[in-house]
Amino acid sequence: MSAVYARRSVVNIVALTLSGLATLIGLIFLVWILWVTAQNGLGAIKLSLFTKITAYADQGGLSNAIVGSLIMDLMALLICAPIGVLAGTYLAEYASSTRLGATIRFLNDILLSAPSIVLGLFVYVIVVIPTTELTDGRISFSGFAGSVALALIGLPVIVRTTDEMLQLVPGTLREAALSLGIPQWKLTMQVLMRAAFSGILTGVLLALARLAGETAPLLFTAFGNNFMTAHPLDKMASMPVTIYQYTNDPNPTLHAIAWAGALLITLFVLALSLLTRIMFSRKKVSYE
Amino acid sequence: MLTSLKLPSRLGTLAFAVAASLFGMTAQATDITGAGSSFVYPVISKWSAAYAEKTGNHINYQSIGSGGGIAQIKAGTVDFGASDMPLKAEDLAKFGLGQFPDVIGGIVPAFNVSGVAAGSLVLDGPTLADIYLGKITMWNDPAIVKLNPSVHLPSSKIFVVHRSDGSGTTFNFTDYLSKVSTDWKSKVGEGTAVQWPTGIGGKGNEGVSAYIKQIPNSLGYVEYAYAVQNKLGYAKMKNAAGTVVEPTIASFQAAANTADWKNAKDFNLLMTNAPGADAWPITATSWVIMYKTPKNAANTKVAFDFFKYAYEQGQDAARALDYVPLPASLVQQIEAYWSSEYKQ
Amino acid sequence: MSATSAEPIPRDTEHRSRTDARHDLFFRFLLRFCAMLVLAALLGAALSTLWGGREVLFKDGFRFLFSSDWNPVENQFGALAPIVGTLVTSLIALLLAVPVSFGIALFLTEIAPRWMRGPVSAAIELLAAIPSIIYGMWGLFVFVPFMASIEPTLSDTLGNIPVIGALFQGPPLGLGLLTAGIVLAVMILPFISSVMREVFQTVPARLKESSYALGSTTWEVVWDIVLPYTRSAVIGGIFLGLGRALGETMAVTFVLGNSYNLTASLLMPGTSISSSIANEFNEAVGMHRSALIALGFLLFVVTFIVLLIARFMLRQLQRKEGR
Numbered sequence: 001m002s003a004v005y006a007r008r009s010v011v012n013i014v015a016l017t018l019s020g021l022a023t024l025i026g027l028i029f030l031v032w033i034l035w036v037t038a039q040n041g042l043g044a045i046k047l048s049l050f051t052k053i054t055a056y057a058d059q060g061g062l063s064n065a066i067v068g069s070l071i072m073d074l075m076a077l078l079i080c081a082p083i084g085v086l087a088g089t090y091l092a093e094y095a096s097s098t099r100l101g102a103t104i105r106f107l108n109d110i111l112l113s114a115p116s117i118v119l120g121l122f123v124y125v126i127v128v129i130p131t132t133e134l135t136d137g138r139i140s141f142s143g144f145a146g147s148v149a150l151a152l153i154g155l156p157v158i159v160r161t162t163d164e165m166l167q168l169v170p171g172t173l174r175e176a177a178l179s180l181g182i183p184q185w186k187l188t189m190q191v192l193m194r195a196a197f198s199g200i201l202t203g204v205l206l207a208l209a210r211l212a213g214e215t216a217p218l219l220f221t222a223f224g225n226n227f228m229t230a231h232p233l234d235k236m237a238s239m240p241v242t243i244y245q246y247t248n249d250p251n252p253t254l255h256a257i258a259w260a261g262a263l264l265i266t267l268f269v270l271a272l273s274l275l276t277r278i279m280f281s282r283k284k285v286s287y288e
Numbered sequence: 289m290l291t292s293l294k295l296p297s298r299l300g301t302l303a304f305a306v307a308a309s310l311f312g313m314t315a316q317a318t319d320i321t322g323a324g325s326s327f328v329y330p331v332i333s334k335w336s337a338a339y340a341e342k343t344g345n346h347i348n349y350q351s352i353g354s355g356g357g358i359a360q361i362k363a364g365t366v367d368f369g370a371s372d373m374p375l376k377a378e379d380l381a382k383f384g385l386g387q388f389p390d391v392i393g394g395i396v397p398a399f400n401v402s403g404v405a406a407g408s409l410v411l412d413g414p415t416l417a418d419i420y421l422g423k424i425t426m427w428n429d430p431a432i433v434k435l436n437p438s439v440h441l442p443s444s445k446i447f448v449v450h451r452s453d454g455s456g457t458t459f460n461f462t463d464y465l466s467k468v469s470t471d472w473k474s475k476v477g478e479g480t481a482v483q484w485p486t487g488i489g490g491k492g493n494e495g496v497s498a499y500i501k502q503i504p505n506s507l508g509y510v511e512y513a514y515a516v517q518n519k520l521g522y523a524k525m526k527n528a529a530g531t532v533v534e535p536t537i538a539s540f541q542a543a544a545n546t547a548d549w550k551n552a553k554d555f556n557l558l559m560t561n562a563p564g565a566d567a568w569p570i571t572a573t574s575w576v577i578m579y580k581t582p583k584n585a586a587n588t589k590v591a592f593d594f595f596k597y598a599y600e601q602g603q604d605a606a607r608a609l610d611y612v613p614l615p616a617s618l619v620q621q622i623e624a625y626w627s628s629e630y631k632q
Numbered sequence: 633m634s635a636t637s638a639e640p641i642p643r644d645t646e647h648r649s650r651t652d653a654r655h656d657l658f659f660r661f662l663l664r665f666c667a668m669l670v671l672a673a674l675l676g677a678a679l680s681t682l683w684g685g686r687e688v689l690f691k692d693g694f695r696f697l698f699s700s701d702w703n704p705v706e707n708q709f710g711a712l713a714p715i716v717g718t719l720v721t722s723l724i725a726l727l728l729a730v731p732v733s734f735g736i737a738l739f740l741t742e743i744a745p746r747w748m749r750g751p752v753s754a755a756i757e758l759l760a761a762i763p764s765i766i767y768g769m770w771g772l773f774v775f776v777p778f779m780a781s782i783e784p785t786l787s788d789t790l791g792n793i794p795v796i797g798a799l800f801q802g803p804p805l806g807l808g809l810l811t812a813g814i815v816l817a818v819m820i821l822p823f824i825s826s827v828m829r830e831v832f833q834t835v836p837a838r839l840k841e842s843s844y845a846l847g848s849t850t851w852e853v854v855w856d857i858v859l860p861y862t863r864s865a866v867i868g869g870i871f872l873g874l875g876r877a878l879g880e881t882m883a884v885t886f887v888l889g890n891s892y893n894l895t896a897s898l899l900m901p902g903t904s905i906s907s908s909i910a911n912e913f914n915e916a917v918g919m920h921r922s923a924l925i926a927l928g929f930l931l932f933v934v935t936f937i938v939l940l941i942a943r944f945m946l947r948q949l950q951r952k953e954g955r
Contacts, residue, residue: 021735104667111673164827219350
C-alpha cells in the first residue's frame, strides 16, 4: 500500500516539476527572442519612430506604417470578430451534431493552415481587381482590401475557439435559462456568451496576435505606402511589410528600425492583451 | 441584461460608420504608384523622398518582386512596374508596353575561408560555374589554386550558398554562368530561380550573407551594396577580357559603358560578361515598364518627370547606396526612346 | 390573484412569444449566414488556387505529386520535397509543442500561485504576437548558430542509435528540418497552451474537488479528471497549432535551408510548401507562378488528408474506450 502511495506521489512530483519546467522553457524562448529583438532594435527606438514617415528612411520613422497597421488590424478585427463569434456560436449551439456543422468545422480547420499568401491572392482577385476595374484604376490596392485579407486569417482562429468554449458551458446553464422561458437568442447572447466570455476573448486576442504580424497577405492587397495616409481606400503602409522590406535592405540602420518595429508590434499586442484582461477580469468579479 | 447588449450594438454602429465612410468618400488618387523589383527598392525610395521634397509629388514604390511588378502593370493596378528581367519584344507589343533601364548594380561572390583575406581570392567564370555545378568541391582544387598561386587554400569542402527566393540577382548570376560555361547552360540554365545542383538556399541577401558568415568554408553571391555595407569578404573576378578586376563602382560603370546598348531593341540586354577590359563581369540593371498609351496620362507624365529627375539629379544618391548611375550616353538613348515610343 | 390582473397576462405572453420566435428565427438565420461565410471563404480560396494552378495540375497530374524534380528553368515541377518537408517539420513541431503546452497549461491552472497566473499566461500568449519574420531573423542569426554548436553532440549520441540514427547525421550546419521544427514548435506553443489553459479552467470545481477528496494527487486529478473532461477542446487546440505549423512561411524559410533534395537526415536542409511559395512567388512568371499556386492548392489537400487521418485516429480511440 505504501509502495503504491510512494509511487503515486513520486509520479505526481515528477509531473508537476516537468510542467514547471515546460513553462520555464516557454518563458525562456520568449525572453530570448525579445532580448535579441530589443538588443538589435533598442538603438532605433526614438521619438522619430512615431513622428517621421518611411519615405525618408534615414530619419528612422515608421509613423505611417504604425497608423496603417493600427487601422487595418482594427478593421480586420471588426470584420472577423463578429462573424467568427457568430459562426462559432452556430457550430456550438445549433449545429453541434449535424453533418453541416461537422463539415464547416472541418473546413474551418483547413482554413487555419491556408498559407497566408494564398489568402492574400484570393482577396486580390475578389476585392482589388473589381475595384480597379470599377474605378478605372483610381482605387486598386487599399487598406480595406488589406483588412479583408487579415480578417480571413483571424476568422478561423475565432471560430474554432468560440466553438470550443461554448461547448464547455455546462448544459445545466442552458436548461435553467430555457426553463425560465428565455428565448434562444437571449440565452445565447446573454447567458452562454457571458459564461464563455474569457475563452472567446482569448480567441479574439490570439487572432489579433496572429494577424498583426502577417506580411504576405498584405503585399497584394494593402500594397504599402511610403507616405502618410489614414484613408481606408488608399494604398496603405503596414508594420510587417515595412519590416520585411527593411530586413532585406543593404543599409544596417534600416535593419535596426525593422527590429524596433517588431518590438513595437509585440509590445502593442502585449499591452492590448493585458488591458483587455484587466478590464474584463474586474467586470467578472463584480458579477460574481 | 440590456447592458450586456450595449457592447455588441455599439460595435455594430462603429462598423456601420466605418463602412459608410469607406464607400461614401473617394480616395485621393494623385499619388503615382510603382511596384516590382526589390533590387532597385532602396534607390527608388531614396529618389522618391528627394523628389517629394522638391515637387510635392508622391512616388509610392513597393518591392513586391519583379514577377509581381510585371503582373501589376498588366492588370493596371500601378502606374509603372520594375523588373530585373527584361520583357521580350513580343510581350511588350502584345500589351502595348515599353521598357527602359533605371540604375546599375553589381553582384559579387562572397566567401568565408579562415586565413584568406577579403579581396585576395580570385575566381573566373568557368571555375565559379564548376563550383556551383558541384564539380569542384574542395577549396584546394587545382582550378582554384591555379588562379591563386600565392594564397594558402585549405583542403576542406566548399559549402555552396545560393538564394532560395526568386530574385533578379540569381537571374543575372545564372545568366553569367550560362555565358561562361556550356555545361551550366545545358544542365541548369538561367532564371530567377533554378534547380541548383548543390548547396543550401538562404532567403534574400540577408539570408545568404548570414549563412556565409556562420558556415566556415562557404561561398555565395550577394548584391554589391549588401557586401559593402555588411562587410562581407568578396572575391575578385577574371573578366571576359582576361583582366582580374575588383568589384567597384568604376568597374560596374565600365561594364555599362561597353555593353552594346545601341543595338539592343527595347534595351533588352544583360550586361553580364561585358567585353570591356575593366568591366566587372556580373553587372546587372533593372527595367521600368510602362504603358505606351497610358491609362492615366497625368500620372504617367509625372512618372517620366520622376525618372528624368533620377537620371539627372539622382546620381549622388545612387552612388551613396553603392549603385551606379546610368552613363550619359544611355540616358540620351532612353530619352530618345521616350519621345519616339511613348505618347506623352 | 384577482381576475382583473390575470386577464392581460396571457395576451402579453402570447405577443412576446411570437416576437421571440421571430427573433429566434432571425438570430438563427444570422448565425447560419456567418457560418456559411466561413464555408465560402475556404471554398473560394481553395478554388481560386485550383484555378490559378490549373495549368500545372492538369498538365502534370500525379507527376506533380510524386516527382521531386523542381526545375523552374525547364518548367518541370514536382512537389514531393515540399510535401515531405511540410509534414516532417509540422510533425516535429507537434511532438515538441504538445507536451510542453500541456505542461504550461497544467502549471498555470493547478500549480502556480494565483498572482503568477495572469502575467505568465499573458507572457506565453505573447509568443503568438511576435511577427513571424522576427522568428525567422532570430532563427537565422541566433538559433541556427546555437543549433550548429549542439548538433555535433546530437549526431555523436543520437546518431549512433541503430534505426533513428540516420535522422541525426550530417554536417553541423545548424539549419535544416530539425531547426525549423523547433522554431515552429515555439510558434505554436501559445496557441495550444492558451486553449488548454482556458478549457482546463472550465472544469467544474465540484469534479476536481470530489477527486481530491478521494485522495487523488494533483497529477491524477489533471490526468484522470480534467483531461478527459476537456479532451475534445484540447484536441481542438492542437489542431489550431497544427494548422499554424502547416501553413507557416517566413520563419521556416529562414532556417530550413531551402533545398529540393530529399534526405533522410533531419539535420540537412529541406523545403516546405509554404516556404517554396513565399520564396519564389514574388519573382515567378508564367508556368512557374502557376506551379506555386498549385502548391497552395496542394497544401489545402495535404491539410485535408492530415485532418482526416487525425479524425480517424480519434474515432478509433473513442471506439476503444467504448463510446
